[in-house]
Amino acid sequence: MPHGFAEIAFTPTVKRIQEDMGSRAAYARMEDVPVPVNVRLEDAEADFIQARDSMYMATVGETGWPYIQHRGGPRGFIRVLDEATLGFADFRGNRQYVSVGNLQTNDRVSIFFMDYPNRRRLKLFGRARVIGSEQAEILARLEVPDYRARVERGILISVSGFDWNCPQHITERFSAADAAV
Template sequence: MPHHFADIAFTPSVIKLQELQGSRTSYARMQHQPDAVNQHLTEHEAGFIAARDSFYMATVTETGWPYIQHRGGPLGFMRVLDSRTLGFADFRGNRQYISLGNLSTDDRVSMFFMDYPNRTRLKLFGRARVIDPEDQATLAQLEMPDYRARIERGFLITVEGFDWNCPQHITPRHSAAEVQALTTPLLARIADLEEALITRPA
């Protein structure tokens, strides 16, 4: 199967359900394309990831439970190092180390990158590798000099497959910075109009 995301996600049980639910025909066309696709990130994916200030990452516990963690930071803290490698600095958080522990026994991750205002979602499968503090050369590629947070380690993710999701059922949401960018011109216009009213001759 040349579609790398589908190759991972469409297991025999998933394919059986697609057949029962009537969606298999279209997904079969998706999988059986003439060339291998959706393993190497293009400039489109790289730009989308660089514009995110958070993502969700799922790992699997030793006992088989899925675990999802939110990761946040400055815009672009997830770095696209090449077409198959992502990396990010692990800023100190609540120190539960669940994802870190899970990755010590199973390096597979699933990631969601969300653009809520534009109702766009990028899904990605990968394999994660922990970068210890001693590897200063690699960590230097991941650090954010202007972000005041302690870096405990880094993560490198080798991309195994990705797919873009449809916008259906994604509720638009905006960050405080996005709301400020949208409202600043309006507030300035209101201030101008109020000033004009004050100075207007009676």
């Protein structure tokens, strides 16, 4: 697995389209590396992830349809537990449980971590599992002190691959906290 993200994302059909559109040679170089890359989080990825106050997570349900959900909390609610594992407390929300339900039958996730003010994006593929009170020690590592939301469960994600993305079409946006600085 030379490039974690490319190995997953660049299917034979995607490669054919890249070839047709003239970008295949550049992406082939990305895949042709002697040691695996973008499968273990380094300091740059860990710092970026832990500075986020939200993310977008996609799961796939039993019908085959993808579902994208925004997950938010205070900065740092997403924890990098080690170079291959992320986790976050799953706060009580609208109680539809679509992502949690999808993860019962398909553990694959795709996550976008966005930094709108600096026009940066980290894309990540992984496999997720839901944990509950039976894993109290890990769940305690995911809790966010002084945040009023109720934690219903934790979600752990084993990183399969990731890639930083071009800022070309990321529109700058600023949260109230960003604007106050």
